[in-house]
Amino acid sequence: MTATVLLGPQRFRTTAGAAVRAVAPEGPIATVTAGWQDRESNTTELDAVLEGRAVHLNLYGRLSDVLATDERFAEAAAAHQxxxxxxxxxxxxxxxxxxxxxxxxxxxxxxxxxxxxxxxxxxxxxxxxxxxxxxxxxxxxxxxxxxxxxxERSEPLLRHRAEVAELVSAAGAVAIAGGHVGVLLRCLQVFVVELPAERPVVAWSAGAMALTDRVVLYNDRGPSGMVGSEVWDRGLGRAPRIVALPHARRRLRMDDPSVLQVLVRRFADASCLLLDDGARVDLGPDGSLPSDVRVIGRDGRVSGLAEAEQAEAG
Structure with missing residues (x-):
């Protein structure tokens, strides 16, 4: 597998532009901004960061079109939701x-x-x-x-899927932005956005979450008090064995090791990866994490991956 880069939350002033240039110095960049929902087309900042190379897939708009033009699919989608x-x-x-x-x-x-x-x-x-x-x-x-x-019975769905596949195939890399992770993941699923191993991918915030094999939602500091982290759905699996945690400082009780211990033990088959603002994590060819990334260890404390693994083995 070629480059897969996970980033923390962006305001396009930090690491997204540099990461994309590093993995794809030239060529069009297929962008996914469906998590922004109604703001999907507000891409002025992103276009500037990608230096005019962005080719927007407009997945949220495409989904809206399918729902508006295919009554059968719309009714089934409503029942599904x-x-x-x-x-x-x-x-x-x-x-x-x-x-x-x-x-x-x-x-x-x-x-x-x-x-x-x-x-x-x-x-x-x-x-x-x-x-x-x-x-x-x-x-x-x-x-x-x-x-x-x-x-196969939906003309607009098949048409949009074919157009999306063609744009991704012609791109030098794929960039997946954040936003509402549920909407983002659903759009990626509906249009069967495939990320071939040879296609570099850069994803941040909710986009990074969507790349994992299991999307986990969390908000210990919600308006109704502490609510346990919840699994949302299967992700795309491009970043396996990872629970991606952007905005962790704002949403997790990082000062309570006992709560974090439960989180880590619950997802013991994965690494609980902290994606702080400006963080950049380049996965290995097999999807592995570099040893210096920040994770939550089994003791509920933040450490480097190598340190956490050594402590668990000891």
């Missing part, structure tokens, strides 16, 4: 109760440390079981949409 929303509500209830139990075990003082450790491990495994249950049903509901509105 309703089913996803209902599932998400049930998942949130189950998840929060399971997480509350885990946090209560952490806070409880007991004489037998082995009993507490066993209960904590079992509690975390229950949380992971709920995550897997939810993702399984999300995939099932996605499949139901395909059956209800077969893509």
């Amino acid at each position: 309703e089913a996803i929303d209902e599932l998400a509500g049930i998942y949130s209830i189950r998840l929060q109760r399971a997480l509350d139990s885990v946090y209560a075990i952490q806070r409880r003082t007991v004489r037998r440390a082995d009993l507490a450790a066993s209960a904590l491990a079992d509690g975390v495994e229950l949380v992971r079981t709920i995550d897997r249950w939810y993702l399984g049903l999300v995939e099932q509901i996605h499949g139901e949409l395909v059956v209800a509105a077969p893509p």
Whole structure:
């Protein structure tokens, strides 16, 4: 796999332009700004950063066109979204109760440390079981949409997919901006945006989240108080074995190692990667992380990846 670069939140003053130039010195850059939703076409700053090389895929606008011109797809998409929303509500209830139990075990003082450790491990495994249950049903509901509105029967959908594929194929690299990660990921899925291994990709904030194999939403500092991190959907898998955490300082309780310990144990098959403002992470050819990136270790503290792995092995 060629270059894959994950960036922290951007205001186009920091690292996006330099990263794109490094992986694709020339040629058009296919850009995805669907996460901006109604502001998708407001690309003046991005165009300047990419030095006039941007070719915007306009996925959000394309989706709006399909919904407006294909009644069958629009009805099926509305039913699909309703089913996803209902599932998400049930998942949130189950998840929060399971997480509350885990946090209560952490806070409880007991004489037998082995009993507490066993209960904590079992509690975390229950949380992971709920995550897997939810993702399984999300995939099932996605499949139901395909059956209800077969893509091959939608002229506007097929036309837009073909146009998007042609633009990506002709691009020297793909740049994926942030915004609303749910909308962004849905647009990428609907138009089957493929990222061949030989095509460099630069993605920031929610765009970086969409590249992982499992998108995780988090906001410990929301208006209604602490809400447990929730799995949203499968990502594109270009950045495997990573839970991407942009805006972590603003959304996670970074001063509470016990909460972070649960997060890391819950996603133990991945690295919880901090993508601070201005951060740049160049993945290895196999999708691996460099040793000096900032991650949340198993002890709930921030460290370099190499240090965290050494501490876990020890």
